Amino acid sequence: MAEIEQIRVSIKRPKDSLDGKVVGYIRSNPFGLEADYSQVITATLKNHWLPLALFSSGLRGEELRQIGIWAIGQLEAQISVIRRICGIVPDPLVVTSNTPVQASDIVASDSPSILGIISADQQISSTDEEDEDDDDDDDDGFLSSQNYQEMTDIKRMFGWDKP
Known part of the structure; x- marks a missing residue:
């Protein structure tokens, strides 16, 4: 059986740096989810970068659109969590556009x-x-x-x- 080629990612940052605090927070499993540290990191990367990575690899059409919608939903959910935890009220002057791009x-x-x-x-x-x-x-x-x-x-x- 052929061995699957894998990519290894390693993150080391000083514990007291901002990056170290973020990594430490994620490692602490703050929401008690069943996902382990590497799954949370991978999910975060996918939420933020998957549509762009697939676009750059040539994916177009409905599948890219659906993945984009999913990623935006994940990011909007994270925005909502940040707003609620940090007590941030949405800026009434900021208007988002739902104009579809053909x-x-x-x-x-x-x-x-x-x-x-x-x-x-x-x-x-x-x-x-x-x-x-x-x-x-x-x-x-x-x-x-x-x-x-x-x-x-x-x-x-x-x-x-x-x-």
Whole structure:
């Protein structure tokens, strides 16, 4: 029987650092769940990164959409827990959009980029160039230079800026 290739992850952080406190908290099984430490870590990674990992590996369509919905549900549940435990009231000024993005709204590129620039017409572009047609809409402050720089830095951090 062929041996299954596995990936090993090891996390060591000073106990008194923020990372160490998070790892120690997860290890303590704070909610008394039946999952062990490695299952909680793996579930956390999946909640946060699975849709992006599958997208970057080429998955598209309904299956990716369903996985995205599941992951968002998991993250929203965690947000709710954090709000309740920390006594944080949702900001009434923050409005989330439930505008569906159609597959035809996504501008394809040679290398898929999760963090593209989202224009005012809800299209996602994986280039760093702004549409020349949208020059008259620049007053709306949709993408400030600071936000643009943050997006560029994030792309660079994950290696998504490479052609």
